[in-house]
Amino acid sequence: MALDFEAATRIPPKMVKIRIRRYNPETKKMWWQEYEVHAHKGMTVLDALLYIKENIDHTLGVRYSCRMGLCGSCGMNINGTPMLACQTQIAQVASGGNPVITLEPLPSFPVVKDLITEFTSFFNKHKSVKPYLIRKDTEEQETPKGHLKMKPQEFIEIFQFSNCIFCGLCYAACPVTAADPEYLGPQALMYTFRYINDVRDEGHEERFAVVDSENGCHRCHFAATCSAVCPKAVDPAGAIQALRSKLFKYRLGFYRKKGSKPLPPPPEKGERKPLPPEAMLVPGANLEQLEKEKVVISLNNK
Amino acid sequence: MGSVDKEVELKNRKGFWRESLNPWLVRAKNNPERVAYVLHRVTGFIIIAFLLAHILETDSPVWTQYAPINGLTAWSAWSYIMHVESAWYLKIGEFIVAGSVFFHALNGFRLLLTEFFGVGIGKPVEPKPPYEAPTLSAPQRTWLYIVFVLSIVLWAFSAYLIFG
């Protein structure tokens, strides 16, 4: 979800009610619990959860790490929308008229405890699309002699997708993942596209084989909710559609992969060039004498 | 996926119905594409149900030769069926099918452009705050609004034809 700058400047209701869907793995019970928290300006949902954990109920399970939208651990369903708790202002989701915030663990993920969800299959799907550079010139990769060339615009083509923080919000929001637990999901498919789009990569054939399956990119139906909830504007929906059209091109034999060759190694270091004349000492100046002289810097110097 | 992960996954699933309700349960701002996705499925179901019935109905001049209805066969049976179907409540059904066809066709054309030809979707850009995904403001969004408007216009026109 796009950032709401303006929300941070608004004043939230004094008292918010936080409704949490809790789950205890030992008793396998699920229940709803309500907490009342004093909200202040600039308070995020994660701040409120930490307040509850410290002052009201220590048993509440919540996962977080960076508190600044970088690690992707704190994803949860806030009022029915998958969002990062640390990036969501209380003022953004609660108002004086409706001071209730409903928190649920991310949908489509198994729940570990309370708001903590299990990401194993999410990361396994990510792994299954080979998220690393694949090169044919293995020798060059073992003992690299030069850099792989990449133009700035080629970098922009993959930069947006490399910004993914693996928060799983897209995966939770997608209606297809919800119905089909084996669907690779927006994040993995977006990463496939990120590597196929990378000029340095040569593994597109292997990756096309992975995504061209029953659970691959053709399961997506472009509901674009993944892009609507992504906190980093990674835009998985657009990436998947581009991936599909590339896959069709590849299957019909029109696909040409843009390549990149290692640049020749930089020239060896030669003799040091003499300094230009304007960098030389003023004729007649004595370097040793100058070094001996005291330098006095006075701040009160008039 | 290993079998253990699958077990964890299946054990913890909240049940088929709850997950199938995801299109309605998850809320996201700025996402009419999802509305289109749900409508595309629903209209698809309406159309295929109609299509199967329609094939049987248009075959009536043939099958009534072997199984007459009300003692009518061939084209006189056809006229009889058409007479029955001109009742207002069946016409409402026809009207719903017409709307479904218009939406499904127009939105399908948009999907063809975006999914197969890969046009109208956002180009990768350098991400900047407030982090708005480019696809959500790409031409496909405009096309989507055109699809909504055009199918309503065509639907109104079909109402004029069917009930007029």
Next chain:
Amino acid sequence: MAGKASNIQLWQYITAIMLIFLLGYHLVQRLPWLYNVSTYDQTLTSAIVYHQYRVGGWALLLLAYVALFHGLNGVRNMLFELHQGRIYNTVINVLFWIVFIVFSIIATVTVAKLPPI
């Protein structure tokens, strides 16, 4: 089978393009003023419908095949999403072909065995 998912999807798109033209033609057949009648219902009289079969019966037949394939395949794909195991998938595939073939035969019979008016 390599590329199977792509092939199915490709057929879905090909049939979609054909449907736009064929269904457009079929809908135009219901416009009353093309047949010098005043209402929609009057385009459904046996005389006009019989005439339409004689002129464009092949197009209507093609429309039936293409629409059946596109629609049933779409439903099949949605049912596959539910992942109930191998047997479930086989049953769906078999049902798909049975319904497709039976209804295609009915459509063919309609055009081939149409009684004269």
